[in-house]
Amino acid sequence: MEFKLADIGEGIHEGEILRWLVKEGDQVEQDTPLVEVQTDKVAAELPSPVAGVIERIVAREGQVVPVGTVLAVIREAGAHPAAAAASVAAPVAMDAQASAQEKPATQASAAQEERATAAPEASGAARRGGKRRALATPHVRALARKLGVDIDEIDGTGPVGRVTEEDVRRFAEGGRRPAVEPARGHTEHAVEAQPTTASRVATPEASGELVEQVPLRGLRRRIAEHMVLAKRIIPHATHIDEVEMDGIEALRERLRPYAEARGVKLTLLAFFVKAVAIALKEFPYVNASVDEAQEHVLLRRYYHIGIAVDTEHGLIVPVVKHADQKSVFDIAREVSDLARRARENRLSLDEVTGSTFTISNAGALGGLYATPIINYPESAILGIHKMAPRPVVRNNEIVIRNIAHVSLSFDHRIIDGGMAIRFTNRVRELLEEPDRLWAELR
Amino acid sequence: MSRMLNLVQAINEALDLKLADDARVVLLGEDIGKNGGVFRATDGLLEKYGEERVIDTPLAESAIIGTSIGMAVNGLIPVPEIQFLAFIFPALDQLFSHVARMRYRSQGQFPVPMTIRTPYGAGIHGPELHAESVESFFAHTPGLKVVVPSGPYDAKGLLISAIEDPDPVVFLEPTKLYRAFREEVPEGLYRVPIGKAKRVREGEDVSVFAWGSMLRTALKVAEALERERGFTCDVIDLRTLYPLDRDAIVESVQKTGRAVVVHEAHKTAGLGAEIVSLINEEALLYLRAPVKRIAGFDVPVPFFALEDEYMPTEARIRAGIEETITF
Numbered sequence: 230m231e232f233k234l235a236d237i238g239e240g241i242h243e244g245e246i247l248r249w250l251v252k253e254g255d256q257v258e259q260d261t262p263l264v265e266v267q268t269d270k271v272a273a274e275l276p277s278p279v280a281g282v283i284e285r286i287v288a289r290e291g292q293v294v295p296v297g298t299v300l301a302v303i304r305e306a307g308a309h310p311a312a313a314a315a316s317v318a319a320p321v322a323m324d325a326q327a328s329a330q331e332k333p334a335t336q337a338s339a340a341q342e343e344r345a346t347a348a349p350e351a352s353g354a355a356r357r358g359g360k361r362r363a364l365a366t367p368h369v370r371a372l373a374r375k376l377g378v379d380i381d382e383i384d385g386t387g388p389v390g391r392v393t394e395e396d397v398r399r400f401a402e403g404g405r406r407p408a409v410e411p412a413r414g415h416t417e418h419a420v421e422a423q424p425t426t427a428s429r430v431a432t433p434e435a436s437g438e439l440v441e442q443v444p445l446r447g448l449r450r451r452i453a454e455h456m457v458l459a460k461r462i463i464p465h466a467t468h469i470d471e472v473e474m475d476g477i478e479a480l481r482e483r484l485r486p487y488a489e490a491r492g493v494k495l496t497l498l499a500f501f502v503k504a505v506a507i508a509l510k511e512f513p514y515v516n517a518s519v520d521e522a523q524e525h526v527l528l529r530r531y532y533h534i535g536i537a538v539d540t541e542h543g544l545i546v547p548v549v550k551h552a553d554q555k556s557v558f559d560i561a562r563e564v565s566d567l568a569r570r571a572r573e574n575r576l577s578l579d580e581v582t583g584s585t586f587t588i589s590n591a592g593a594l595g596g597l598y599a600t601p602i603i604n605y606p607e608s609a610i611l612g613i614h615k616m617a618p619r620p621v622v623r624n625n626e627i628v629i630r631n632i633a634h635v636s637l638s639f640d641h642r643i644i645d646g647g648m649a650i651r652f653t654n655r656v657r658e659l660l661e662e663p664d665r666l667w668a669e670l671r
Numbered sequence: 672m673s674r675m676l677n678l679v680q681a682i683n684e685a686l687d688l689k690l691a692d693d694a695r696v697v698l699l700g701e702d703i704g705k706n707g708g709v710f711r712a713t714d715g716l717l718e719k720y721g722e723e724r725v726i727d728t729p730l731a732e733s734a735i736i737g738t739s740i741g742m743a744v745n746g747l748i749p750v751p752e753i754q755f756l757a758f759i760f761p762a763l764d765q766l767f768s769h770v771a772r773m774r775y776r777s778q779g780q781f782p783v784p785m786t787i788r789t790p791y792g793a794g795i796h797g798p799e800l801h802a803e804s805v806e807s808f809f810a811h812t813p814g815l816k817v818v819v820p821s822g823p824y825d826a827k828g829l830l831i832s833a834i835e836d837p838d839p840v841v842f843l844e845p846t847k848l849y850r851a852f853r854e855e856v857p858e859g860l861y862r863v864p865i866g867k868a869k870r871v872r873e874g875e876d877v878s879v880f881a882w883g884s885m886l887r888t889a890l891k892v893a894e895a896l897e898r899e900r901g902f903t904c905d906v907i908d909l910r911t912l913y914p915l916d917r918d919a920i921v922e923s924v925q926k927t928g929r930a931v932v933v934h935e936a937h938k939t940a941g942l943g944a945e946i947v948s949l950i951n952e953e954a955l956l957y958l959r960a961p962v963k964r965i966a967g968f969d970v971p972v973p974f975f976a977l978e979d980e981y982m983p984t985e986a987r988i989r990a991g992i993e994e995t996i997t998f
Contacts, residue, residue, distance in 0.1 A: 366998075368928050371956035388998075394959070 230279060231299045234266065234288075241268045241578065243295045243390075246288045247447050250274070255283045257303070264288075264300060267447045271578045281305040291446055295390055365392040376401040403522050448543040459605035462521065464641040467600040468649040472657045474616050474631040480663045488558060497633075498536070498590050499561035500666070501613055504659040506532045506552040507669045509586055512652045514643050516585050518606035526643050535584030535604055536564055538571045539594070545571040546604060548584040556670075592616055592633060601638045608643055611656070612636035675853040681823035682712045682788070682844060685830040686750065688860050690720045696834060697742060699726040699735055700752030700788075709754050710790060710849050732762035736787070740769055743783040743839075750834060756791035756843065757800035763808075770839045771814030786833040786840045791819075792884055792935055793967075793982055794847030796975035802846075803972055804883075804936035809841045810913040810945070816840040817912040818865055821886040823854040825910060828863030836865060845883035868916035870923070874903030876996050878923040880946055881933040882909045885983060889933045892988045902996050912942055920946060921953045928959035929995045935982050938966035960998035965991040 234244055244266040251263050262274040263283075285302040288294050363380045365373070369392055373380040376397060383400045385392035445453060459465075477500050488495040509516040513528040520527055532553040535546040547567035549560055570576050587604040589612045601612040616633035623630070635656070639649045659666045676684065689696045698713055704727035707714030717725040728735050732753055739749035753759045759766065766787075773783045793802035809817045818833055818840055820826035826844065833840035871886070872893050881889040886908045893904035905923045909916065924930050930950055932943035943964035950962050965983045973981050 366959050367955045368957055368959040 230281075230303050230305055232263065232275075232278065232301045232303050234294055234296050234298050234300055235275070241296060243293055244268045244273075245293045245447060245450065246290050246300070247272055248290060249286060251283050253283050253286055257281060257283060267451065268578055271576055271581060272447070272574055273578075275300075277303065279303055279305050291444060295386065295388075298389060363392045364390060365397075369394050369397055373397045373401075448545075452543055455605060456602055459602050463603050463605060463608075465600070465603060465638050466641045466646065466649070467636050467638045468646065468653055469598050469634060469636045470650075470653050470657060471619075471621075471632050471634050473621070473661050474633050477660050477663050478616075478631055488561070491558065493558045493561050494565055495558070495561050496564065497592075497616070498564055498588070498613070499557045500660060500663070501588060501590075501611075501656075502534050502536070502549060502552050502560045502564070503557050503670075504656050504666060505534060505586065505588060505611060507659060507666070508652055508655040510553065511655060512648060514648060515609045515639070515652050517608045517643060519608070519640065519642055529585045531585065533583050533585045535587035535607075536567065537587060537589040537604075538568045540572045540574070542574055545576065545581060546584060546587060547571050547576055547580050548582065550583070586610070588613060598634050599636050601636060603638055603640060608640040609649070609652075610638050611653075612638070673855045673857040676823045676827075676856040677850050677853050678820070678823045678826050678844070679710050679712050679849040681827040681854075681856050682830055683714060683716070684856070684858075685827040685834075686713060686716060687719070689750075689831060689834045690716065690724060692860060693748060693834075695746060695748045697724050697726065697747050697749050698752065699728050699738065699749060701728055701730055701735075701754050703727060703752050708752060710846070712788070712844075712849075713752065732758055732760075733765050736762040736765035736770065739785045739787075740765065740773065740783060743785045744773065744781045748834060749785045751785065751787050753787060753789040755797070755801045755803075755846075756789045756805060757803040759787075759789060766809075766815070767812055771812045773814075774838065775814060782837045783839045784837050786830070786836070786842050788830075788842045788844060790846040790849070791843040792845050792847055793972050793978050794845075794884055794935075796978055797846070799971075799974065802978065804934065804967065806841075806843060806912050806936060807940060807942045807945070810942055814839065815913065816865055817843065819843045819845065819882045819910065819912060821845065821848065821881075821883055821908050821910070822852075823856050825863050825869070825908075827856055828861050829865065829910065831860055832862045832865050835862070840865070843883065847884040848887065851884075851887070863910070866911045866914050866916060868910055868919040869908045870905065870919070871908050872904060872906035874905040874927065876902045876904065876927060877929040877931060877992055878905045878907060878920075878927045879931050879933060879992065880907050880909055880920065882912065883935070885933045885935055888983065888985055889988055892985050892992060895985075896989065896992060900993075902992070904992065915946070915949065917949060917953070920949060924950050924954040925957045928957050929998075930958075930962045931965060931988075931992050931995050932962065933965045933983055933988055933991075935967045937969045938964055939969050941966055960995045963991045963995050 247265040247267050249264050251257060251261070257263065257277045257280065259278065259280045260276040263277050264275050266273055266275055281303045283301055284304040287302065288298060288300040294300070363383060364385060365380055370380055372394060378397060378401050380392055380397065383392045383396050386396055387393040474497070477497065481495055481497065481500070484495055509532050514526070516532060517526050517528045531551060534549045534552040536549060537544055537546050549555070549563050549567070552560060555563070567576065567580065584604060584607065586607055587610045589601045589610060591599060592613050592615045595615050597614060599612045599614065601610045603610045612635060614634040614636070616631055618629050619632040620627050621630045621632060635653060637649050637653050659669065686698060690698070698716065700708070702709060703713040704717040704722065704725050713725060735751045735753065739751045742749040753762070770783055770785065773781050791806070792804050795802070806817055806819065809815045816836065816838060818829050820829050830842060833842050872890060874893065874897070879889050879893060890906055893906050896902040896904060905927050907919060907923055932946045934941055934943050936942065941964070943966055947962045947964065950958070965988050967981050967983065970981070972978065
């Protein structure tokens, strides 16, 4: 039987083959983990649907394949060897790409230089001279020409990413971009605009210097794609302010024993999430996204706050859903649980998607300010920086207060500086005077 | 009036009618006289037309073809029979160097109006060299026409056209179909034109090109696919392999956007390759899937125990068509 990439989370479109856990010829039982697949931000092990022998592994490690692609052929216990393999078409282009990336070069010896420069060539079927070349049948190409669209711009939904007739028609009708769907559909554009993959890294290092070539894989590749996408599409601007934290810090100290008795580690972040959720309701454009294709703004009436977590695998953004309806304790509990599981790489796809606004908490690491990149397609992101005692002026006197800086990056297409400042002021006010925060709770 | 005849009877009737119709027509070959031919295609003709018109020859294919050349350029219309297609190999020099080139070489003065009849193809469990499909040898040689009927009606009409053709025709009779089924065949002389393919089943999803006994197998698959999966196949019987009916092929592919060629000859450099190239040249922009060839394997046609494995089976054809449609 053909073992295909199933839709392992809601609405995923493609996955990257991280690691095969079996090899050809291996005997597997039903539910034996076969392969590790990276989807948007989650690595999942896919189990074998049947007992049998791995007859052929079709998808190679490092390959990005759309849902429905045959990953391997499993000969079910008792089946005839040839029958299963016969109908599988090998995805030639992607195979070539994958094998070219398989062995990272450690030294720029002559042979390896050759291989390094050959790498982008090897993937030529998909990408040539930096430009992506669509896989499509002549009929579909003719159709694209007739409809006046550049087929290389279209993201194929067919087998191994082939552009189908339907893709062309949809593209021709919907303008240059497919309808906005968070982080999918645009990924190829993002990669296209980002020549920092193997080719760029490898080529300028031909001078004999020691260089290590690390394939851009897995979560890192996802992050790279996502960041390029955000920066390319969203005109970013960042507003920075300082927040006096003494009030909230005092409140936290008072609540600490009470929280601990309830098994909650009360963090400042939980207060931020709550304050942001309250402020977002008053500033709908900050909890929104732009649908480029339809040219309208989607104002979201639900408040899912993404929390950027720094893990050893990379940046992961678990989501506190419906933060507006949860208590600070609930939020604190949920954030700590999500962060822990993020570090263990045990989050489900559902838990890392669907945010409407993101908070990036860099406070623990230090630093003064930053310009966070918006979590596309959201319209803003709040960076929280290290809280520290700083001299400030109060009533014409220099005093020492606990100050944290915050940086709000916003989508300048739909948010102007005024709105960004008013939103940040509101968040600041709720934190500086926690009584107001409580007053807003419902 | 028409009767139900099998393919070998239809051929016998065509020969009979042409012998009666045109005094220049002469049959020659091994055992075709008294014996009536190895498949009885010439049964009864010796008794009817005499030894001067139905000639038993020695076992010497080069002599059969060589003699036919002499007859043809001197005004007769010889119809030599080669007992099995692969037996023609000793006569290939006569065929390629002389039959095919005589008109060209003599600047049109000496046409060679002869029709070489021969059973071809596997499926009857014959011994070695009794089951070859080397039609592309002939289709590749300028000067020869190559005709393959797939049923009794066409066999009679095409053979009459071939005998009446002023140029040499290699007339390949699918051995497996000689007595496989009957079809209504009209009495009297009628002609099926050389160079014209025939659509035997109308469909929208894929064009299937076949000839000879493979046509029947492909047709069965097409019927099953429509019944079971709703896929409709435009099944085209090529009937003439040279000259190919290019218009019919291109027109069908333009309609369906997909094509599968089925032949029992070896795949490499088989006629399927020519058809794929033709589609490539003239209908590329219509293609929705790569054109697939379902063919015999690149090995000598094996002994009869393995013959069925060699021939494109219904399952192979079916898989090929399904893959093409669902590409």
